[in-house]
Structures are given as structure tokens and as C-alpha cells.
Amino acid sequence: MDTAGNIQRRLAAIVEGSEDAIIAKNLDSIILTWNPAAERIFGYSPDEVIGRPITILIPDDRKDEEADFIARLRRGERIANFETVRKRKDGTPIPISLTVSPLRDDEDNIIGASKIARDITHQREAEERQQLLLSEMRHRVGNSFAVASGLLSIAARHAGSVPELVTVMRQRLNALAAVHSQAVSDPSGRKAEGTTLSELLGAILEPFTGDSPAQMEIPEVHVCPAALTPISLVVFELATNAVKYGGLSQNGEGIAIRANRLGDRLIIHWKESSAPAPASGEADHVGFGTRMTQSTVSSSLGGTFSRDFNTEGLTATLDLDLALVTGSSPSRSSDENVAATGGEKRASTMSADSCAE
Template identity: 45%
Template sequence: MEDILEALPEAIYLTDGDGRITYYNEAAAELWGVRPVLGHSEFCGSWKLYWPDGTPLPHADCPMAMALKERRPIRGVEAIAERPDGTRIPFLACATPLFDAGGALTGAVNMLVDLSERAVADETAERLAAIVESSDDAILAKDLSGTIVTWNKGAERLFGYAPEEAIGQPVTILIPLDRQDEEPRILDRIKKGERTEHFETIRRRKDGSLVEISLSVSPIRSRDGRIIGASKIARDITERRLVERQQRLLLREMNHRVKNLFTLASSVVTLSARSAGTPAELATAVSSRLAALARAHALTIPSIPEATGVAEQSTTLHTLIRTIVAPFDRDELSRARIEGADVAVSGNAATSLSLLLHEFATNAAKYGALSVQEGSIDIMCEEAGERLVLTWTERGGPAIRSEPTVEGFGTLLSKATARGHLGGDIQREWRPEGLFLKLEVTRGRLSEA
């Protein structure tokens, strides 16, 4: 019998009816970290005992002692044994009293199951659960039928459903109708043990709004290796996508502006050559006009003082217009006649208006009145209640035969600037004698920082 007990991996020991230890196997000695004296040590061979909460557990109250005292099995009780070196081992006790043929108590046998690995696993699981719960990303788990079984706070923030609203529901409540085919494909991959990483898609919140996410899906396996579900991590990429769109817009604007600069430089040279009598006169005229063009371009860039970091830019509408069209003047005579209200313009409005007027002048230099020496522009500024109305009328340029069929990037940029930054709109009329533009803006926006 002792050979059999020695071969068992679990700690086993015996006591007599008074609780004195009469036998223990090597597994018990290893768990206790000490070899108790047979016939002397009572109830348990460990150096010290504690309850799971760390409260000291007297040997006289341990499961083995209770089994002997109450003459009944005490099984499934957890406790902690402390070795002489201070190491603590959590264990599960299964104490059983032994009786002779006449029913007299002769002793007891106890089996101690080492719970160290389970404790480590439990601690790891608790740590993982804390990480999942505190994550900014939405993390959820579903079974193989697609039913949500766990739901963290990140998922609640992203999708709007409380845990009690989401758990038990099909994960398809998050999927827009036009993307319902994605879930069967994801489940098929999971059942094959395959991961889905950084899948960019769109999901639906509780309020019906849509959100762009990056989705990673991994299979969940049971202890025996069977796939029993999937974990999903969803990250909101709305801000990233917005930044990407802004970057693309900036690159398009940069490309557009560079092309315009080359075109403007060519126009300046062409216009200057028509009135210059000598190379020196041509160089002086080109240099002067390019300098004026640089001053106009500077108006599209807000100045930011190092001390405050706040954009500061203030001027008047007439000054703004004159600076923009100055590079195209002929023999120091302005080719633009400006009339009407001269209102103050500051802050971001100065930048936005500069962009619009620069776009108008650039197009006029490429295709309209400023592309020929005889062309001119009439600009009228009028206040109409809460609105400022600016009309731009080109005369003397190439005849317009038809309205363009496609809107260029510059036109789209102008509309976006007028509506988004200035609370206004732009109207264009492609008259045979020249382009007519009507820009309406909200007066209150002209002085906003």
C-alpha cells in the first residue's frame, strides 16, 4: 500500500485517532517543505497554516482536525501552507475519517491538492481582465454562433451599449446592413483557427451612427485546444481617417499652388515683356511683380508670434484686394477698380479671404482678364444687413464661349473656404465678355480670430 501512496502525485498523509501523523508520502513532504516527526506532529505537517484570506489557521482547526472531531469527511476546503523558508502554497484538503469494523474511529486520511498553478492562472486571468476592462479599445468575446459573451468599458464607450444590453445579443447588432456578409466570413476563418488582423471596416453604434474601426479577431480555445469562440478588438480610427483626408487635401492644395506659382511666374514674364523696351526694364518689371506676388502670397499665411502662439493678422478688405492683384498691374496702374465698403478683416478671415481672392486673381491671370494687357476687373464691396457682398466683374479678356463642364480643385477649394470658414457662398456667371463672381460672406466672421 505504501508503494502505491508514494507513487501518487498528490500529497497524502495518515493520522491516528488523536490526530498524530503516522505516515506521509514524498509529495506531502515536498508540499510542506518539512518532514514532520511521526507519532508526534498533529493534524498537519506544515509549519504554519492560513485561510485563503491570509488569516492564521490553527492546526487544531484545520480540515484534518475537523474531520476527526466531527467524525465526517471534510472535503473541498481551501487553505494555505507556509514552508519554513516563507513560501506559501495554496492547497485543497480532502480529509476523511477512518473507522474499524466495529465503528470505532481509528484515524483519518487526507489528500492535499496543490493549487499553485491554479492560483497563478487565476492571478494571470485577473490581471488580464483588469487590462481588458481598462483598455481604451473595444474588446469583446463571442461564441461560435456569433453571440456576444463579454463586453468591456471600451466597447461601451465606442458602441454605446451597456454590458447588460450587449451580452447575449448577436454581434450583428453592430454591423450595418450593407456589411452583414462580413460576419460569416470572419466566423469561417475563426473555425479554421485563423486570425483576422487590422481589418478596416465600418460598424454601427446604438444611436445608429456609423464609426470607422480597425478590427482584429482571434480564436478562443478551451483547455483541450478546441475553438470555442473569438475575441474581437475594435479601435476607433475616425480621427486617423480625418487626418489622412486632411493630409490628402493639403497635398492637393500644395500641388495646386505650386502649379499656380509656375503659371503666375510665366504670366508675369509675358506681361512684363510686352511693355519692356530693354532686358534691364524686363528684369526690373519681373522683379517688382514677383515681389508683389510674394507679398500677396504672404497674406494667405497667418503670422504666429513666438510669445503667444496665437495667429494675428489684421487689414482692410480694400488693402487685401489691392495686394492680391498688384502683381498684375500695368505701368504702375492698377488693373482692378475697387469701390464700396472697406471693412476691417482680421484673424482667420484674412487668411480665408486671401485664399479666395488669390484663387480669383490666379484664374484671371491664366484664363481671364488678367491674361491680356488690356483686361481689367471691377470689384464692388457692399454691406447688406448681416452679409458682405463682393462682386468681381472681368472685362477685356478672352471671350468666353461656354461654361466649363468640370470643376477643378481650385473651384472646389474656393467653395469649401467660402462656406466652411466664412459662412457664405460663391456664384459664377460665365458671360461672353468675361467672368462674373458674386461672393457673399457673414460679416461677423470677418473679425473672428
Template identity: 45%
Template sequence: MSIRSSDEDETVIGTSYLPSQQGEDCPLIPLDMGLRDVLEALPEAIYTTDANGLITFYNKAAAALWGVKPKIGESEFCGSWKLYWPDGTPLPHDQCPMAIALKDRRPVRGLEAIAERPDGTRVRFLAYPSPIFDAAGALIGAVNMLVDLTDQTAADDAALRHDAIVESSDDAIVAKDLNGTIITWNPGAQRLFGYTPEEAIGKPIAMLIPLDRQNEEPGILKRIRQGERIEHYETIRRRKDGSLVEISLAVSPVRNREGRIIGAAKIARDITERRQAEAQRSLLIREMDHRMKNLFTLANSVISLSARSVTTASELATAVSARLTALAKAHALTIPNGFSSEQATTLHTLIQTIFAPYVTDGDNSQPRAVVTGPDITIAGNAVTSFALLLHEFATNAAKYGALSLPEGFVDISCSEDAGVFTLAWCERNGPIIEREPDSAGFGTLLAKSTVRGQLRGELTREWKSEGLAIRLVFGRSSVHPQ
């Protein structure tokens, strides 16, 4: 029997499961075995119906898409268990694409629908039903091809996820062709470089490259054409406002479906904060190295100078330990909140710290030093030297002077005139001083290296019978530069 489709092209189907004429009681004739084999071999879902929409044939691909095997001559319009429109609303079988093609006696091309299988899974598909007419023009049935969109759905979902990641990324993500022309520009790129997508897309990527680095782009494009990936390339780029920004750059080739490289994708990350952190860490390391060297130098000096004023190892150990302990207490004043940058302290606070060990015991404890006059701030880098100097004054007073007797004390008066600060140290109620010591002790040697060297000041001693008087003069700027 000769039949034709709506396109007027004659097709010989031979014996088939289509009715030989319209009507519900028309006999069904089996398909030609050759044609049946062809339809079974096709990867797409194929099925046929009679003029009333009863399924007369389906191949294995159709059964796999539906997840069920419909009954020949009983199932209508489509073999799926349930149908839905793309928006998820139910689609009755008698309103599906095949039903429309039979009712309107016209082909339906690429109408999308969703088939639900008995196990609950859903498959998006495109339907291409075409009515079939006999030689006399009578409708005798229809054939439908269903195109499974599962792979495309997965690709679309992946593309949506990719787009969401690109759009929400804090990094600048830019695509360019092999001529260096920008073709995509995400919000991260706008934040980093200052250009809107309208200002950037279609423009050469070279607009981001400083003049002294223009030779970088040709080299990058050459490596991309060769299929190379560029990882963690650190460089400098120019923003819209002309400012420069340090970035870490990763560049990958972009290929089309045939595998041919058609461009490059760039991810640029602002590394300004990282570089600042690295610089700060380097500064801290250098500062720590400097301080450690200073501490070792100071410790050596304390040992060397202490050795000149003692006669036994025990005396040396005691003197060095006391001096280093005083330095530790003074140093603690410079870092009141744990490990942080070195802080300043005040002269009065430093004196109170140095004299704390000499406060008399008991309920009527009295300070051993009375400080009067204006205070002065001492910067962190001068605290150590000042503390060591005051400690030597207090130690000598405890050994030989006013602090060696319970009723002795030290009167410390401060004054300032035109940026010159004067500290007057006067010991009272100590042992009577009969004469000036014959040899210079640690304090004298320290005065030469610290007062004159670091403080750029002067120190004088007067050995009065009622007690030692020390006068220390130095400039304010030497202990707390503005």
C-alpha cells in the same frame, strides 16, 4: 500494524514513524520503504504527524514548499518557518489546518494559508489534513497534503491584469462564441457602440453590422474556426442609435485548455478621426497642388506679359522680380499666423502694402496714395489677382506717372452702390501727359485676363494732361462670395 483513517478505510502502513499507541513516550517505528518511496515520488507536498502534532515524515516536495527541513519528532503541525492567513494576518502553528484536524479529529478539506520561507518569499497553498486512527479507533496521527498555488496565483494575477486592461481600454473589446453570440462586452464597447453589457451580452454580433455588410461575419467566423487571426480589417459598424462608425478590427481565436477553438476575441478601434485627418491631408495636398500649378501659371504669365513691354534681359529681370515681390507681399497678407488656411484681407490694407515701397524717405515721409471711401473685404483666392493689378498700376505710375516725381501722389476713392464696387484711381502732380500711349502695356493685357475674367468687371483709362485716371468697377460677390 493495521491502521485506518477517519473515512474508516483500512490502510496497511506497516512499520512507521507513527507511535504504536497514544502517549508522549510511544516509540516511533520507521516507514515501510515501499510506501516511503511512493510518498517521495509524489509531486505534491506530503507530511505526517503523530497524535500530538509532531512531524514524523515529510517528502522533498514539502521541504521545497516550506523552504526549510523541519526536525523529525520536534517540529509541530507544519514544517513552514511562518504561517499566515490569506488576508496576511499571522497564523500560529497550533491553529493551522493540521492542528484543527487533530484537535477536531476530522479531515479539513482545502483550507487556504500562506507559508513564509526563511528567505522571505511566500507561497499560497491549500491544505488537506486527515487524522489517522488505529483499528481500535484511537487517534495515532495525521497526514497532510499541501497543494502549491503559485502557478494559480500567477494565473490569477495575470487574469486580474488582463481584466484591468480590458476594462480600462479605450478600444472596444468583445468576445463571441463560434455562433457569433456576444459573451463579453467591455466599457470601451459600450462607449463605441452605445449598448450596455446587459443589452449586448447574449445577443448576436450581427446587430452591429449594417445590412449591406451582413456577409462579412460568416467569412470572419470561418477564418477563426481555421485558426486564423484577422489584423487591421477596416470596416463599418452600426451604433445603437443607428449611426455608422468606421472601425479598424482585429480578431483572434479563443482556445480552451485543450487547445480547441471555442470563440473569438475582437478589438474594434474607432478610426473616424483618422479618416477625417486623412481626408484633410488629401485635401491639403490637392490644394497645395492646385496652388503650385496656379503659381507656376502666374509666373509664366508674368514673364510672358513682361517680355512684351521690355527690350533687354536686364529690364525683363527687373520687371519680373518686382512683380513677383509684390505678389509675395500680398500673399503674406493671407497667412498672418504662419501656415494656415488662406485668410481674407481688405482693399485698403492691400493698397497700403503695395504702396509701401513708394513712401518718401526722411522725417517728413508722406504716403504716396490717399484712400477714401468704404473698404471691402477681398477673399484669399482673389488677393493675388488684385495685388498684381494694383502693383501694375503703381509700377506704371512710378515709371511714367505721378510717382515718378517726389511731389506726385495718387488719389484713390472708393464707392459702392447695390453690390457694385467702384475704385477710382487719379494721379496728381506727375508729368504732363501729352497723348495716350501707342501700345498696350502689361496693365492693359492684365486687365483683359483678370478684370474681365476673374473679377467679371470693367476697367477704363483716361489719359488726362494732369495725370492718368483709372476706373475699376466690379461686383462685391466676385471678390468676397457670401
């Protein structure tokens, strides 16, 4: 038989076992109850918060929300799924979804409120990832047309006939598709494969450069699977812009890539002549492609990306964590460079760094 005591114990068990913070307060905003999930989410123990104003959880710029809640509660209103920000004991902000309901006494008078606070950090992160993906898709779809146009211009310079132009374009577009597939086929990097940095750069640049000048001076570095995608995306972005605006455009003077090891860092310099400043005309303008490149380099390669426009053209610099590129601990051997010019690749005479699987 469900007695009042049994029902009370069941309700208490539900509150104690909830993954959401469940808090009771009076109409003066004083905290009355505090369940384990509230302690986990906000960092305060019950002894630290019961009897204190709930405003200790509210950032200064959102204090007005509590006054609005109290006014609505006095009118008997219920606030459902209100997304806002609160702060933990250590001061860090946390996005939450609030549902606030009036509490009534035996005479149906409103005496306070119950609050259910759900941590929506993961939901917000997923939404941000989705927005980034959509922005990247829009950016890359637009780039695809620009790249095709640029490749057509490059091929047309040297094609002696329409059939030759068709053949060259088909080869370059197929190569471009292969590189793009390589860049996105296994974002998790779980496949136990890899390649050398020289081979990777050569494969990425082949459909862009054709007969255009391309000089590379690359050390013998093995690129592990997890680093293939971010490096491919970054170089693909640089090559795309070079075809549209810079060293690989119709009036461009080619590109030069030089890389070297500095302790536990891998430094890659990309230099192209006749690369104009950004389309906005502002030297410090940062477009989506640059922001995406900076984010990719920082989050996946433990490094930084910078660029410098001058009268001679563009110099872009990637400062990468060598261990994240190779998938192994930093090498103790001395720096050794193997040069390859004009896109030509040389066979390795050294054993590659082992790649993490």
C-alpha cells in the same frame, strides 16, 4: 505569488481600462462580453448588446464581412488590423481597425472570438488632410509657373527695354511672394494683427494687375487674423485664373470687385470680362481650384462660393459670415461703402471692427 485568480483580475482590469473596444462573441456571432470602451465607441450599454448578434454594429453593405470572419475563425485564423466601417447606436458610421482572434476552450476547440476594435476616425481625418495638402501643393506648384508666365506677358506689354522688364518683373514677383507669405505665415490666426479688406485685396492683386484695369468698391471692413489666410487663398486663386484665362490675361479687359454688407453677411462680387468657360468646355465643370475655394469659404468663412459664366465673362460670388471675417459680433451700424477705383486705396474714416485675438 501570481495565482490564477490574480492573473484573471489583472486581465479583467486591462480589458476594463482599454481605450479600444474589446468584445467576445460565440461562433453564432452573439455578443458575450462588452467593455467600457465598446460602450463609448458604439453607444450601447452592456445590457443593450450582450446576447444580441454583433451584426447590429455592421452596416448593411458590409454584412458579408462577418460571415467571412466566422469561416476564417473556424479554421483557426487570426485577422489583424482589418480596416472597415461599423455603425454606432444612432446609426452614424465609424471607421475602425479590427483584430479578431479565435477563443478556445480547455480542449483547444474554437468556441468563439475576441474582437479588438480601434476607432481610427482621427487617423482617417489626418490622412484626408494630408491628401488635400498634397493635392494643393501640386496645384499651386503648377500655378506658380502659369502665374510667372502671365505676369511676364503683362509686364512685356508696357516695358520699354529689357532692364525695365527685369525691374518690373522683380517687383511683381517680390510682391507676389509677400502676399503668398502673408497667406500662409500664420494659419492659426494667433497673431493679434489684421488689415482692412480694401488693403488686403489691393496687396493681393497688385502683382497681378499692374497697369491692367482693376476697379474696387469695398466697404470699410476690418479683416481679423484668422480670416486673412482663407480670404488671401480665395482671391489668389481667382487672380491666378484671371491671369491665365480671363480678365487679367493678355486679351482680358480687367476685373471689378464690389463688396457690401447685408445684415450679418459680407457679399463679395468678382467680375471679369473676357473670361472663358472652364478648360473642359463644360459650364458646370468644377476643378480642384474651385473645390478648394468652396471648401475654404465653407469651413473657414462660414459661407458659400459660386460662379457664373456668361457671354460677358465670369461673375464669382462669395457670401461670407461677417462675424468670422471681422472676428467680432455682427455690426448693428448701417451699411457704409468706401469706393476705391483702379486699385487705389483710401484711408479709413471709421473705426474698424475689433478683431478677435
